[in-house]
Amino acid sequence: MKQMLLLIFTIFLLTSCTGLHKPQPAISTYAFGMQHLSSIEQIPNQPHLHRKSLLIADAAAPIWLDNTAIHYRLIYHNPAQSYAYANSRWIATPATLLTQQIRNRIITNTPEQVIRDSGIVKADYTLHIELNEFIQLFDTTDSSHVVVSIRVSLIEQNSRKLFAQKDFSTTENTPSADAAGAVFALSSASNKLINELVNWLTVELPPA
Template identity: 30%
Template sequence: MKNLLRIALLAAAAALAGCAVAPDKPQRATQYDFGPGPAVALAAAAPAGSQAPIALSDIDANSALDGTPLLYRLGYADDHQVRPYAHARWSAPVPQLIRQRLRERLAQERPVLDLGDSSGLARSRGTLPRTLRLQLEEFSQVFGSPAQSEGLLRLRATLTDNMPAGERLLAQRSVVVRRPAPTPDAAGGVRALAAAVDAASEEIAQWLRQQP
């Protein structure tokens, strides 16, 4: 009986010691995207009278923006330094998320093709669609004070015509959108940046309609 009691006490002490030295489990980063978008069913093909087809290229971005970190700047301290949230990330690289959201918006009124798909359309209609190229220049949550921030999106849109000799520049536009964050944290930054992307997509759609 004494031996059994001694073994039980040793086992309990070992268990307590193990609990004391066991490291905490690493906290997994919360993943975000831009939300489900408008609850509108898009037709597989654009209806008659819609806008002309367009080829949408991949979005170019520098190495800081071409990834999944959710970035912020402390404008009241040093707005030249971009910082990533430790426990918040995008569900996919930022250029992919923005391109998908823009594609959904443009597809509401015109066929949107990848660059590799445009050759098939050319064979069927005898001409290549125009190409929309985008350069992402800024995509971050900017804090004006510890309690106030906004989502800042800045990109450059370039529209080109596909000619036998190559692409010809038709128009170019800088798009800058700021949207206030509802809360001064990662979740608030996500909502502000998602709203900025939707506003930029609408602006680009309107700009494309104005092109002759």
């Protein structure tokens, strides 16, 4: 009887140890997909006029967005509560990714002189970006869309006055109701929103 109990106890210990050392699921990390650029409205060519210098400040975000999580809400269940995917995340915070994309797009698609460090060269204008929404919303268990929303403010550096301000918001359906679908749609929606921002900026910034 003792041998039987000892055998059962040994099997229990081995089973417990095996359960404790189960391999953890791999974490998938994502950046904005550049493949979406060809499928969105292209920015029209602007006249190559010399314009004043522009400092693009790092985008600000609310506390709940200031991390690398991919967030979603269940509109059909509890729209006020935010969730995050356990095994999927951004390679950097959405605000950081958005700032990088905006800087790159302004540099490559406009004649603006973008200043990266105001401590070295003084900029004529500063662009402040506030990220308000960057989330996947589930309408049903198998249907979702994303929302990206920002507010941008153009500040004249000499006077420190608000020169122009605008809210941008866009939505897009996800190709699948999961993290990969959220990444695809958020990347595409962000690219569209950045196009709108760059078009607005080329109109608002006065020539030198």
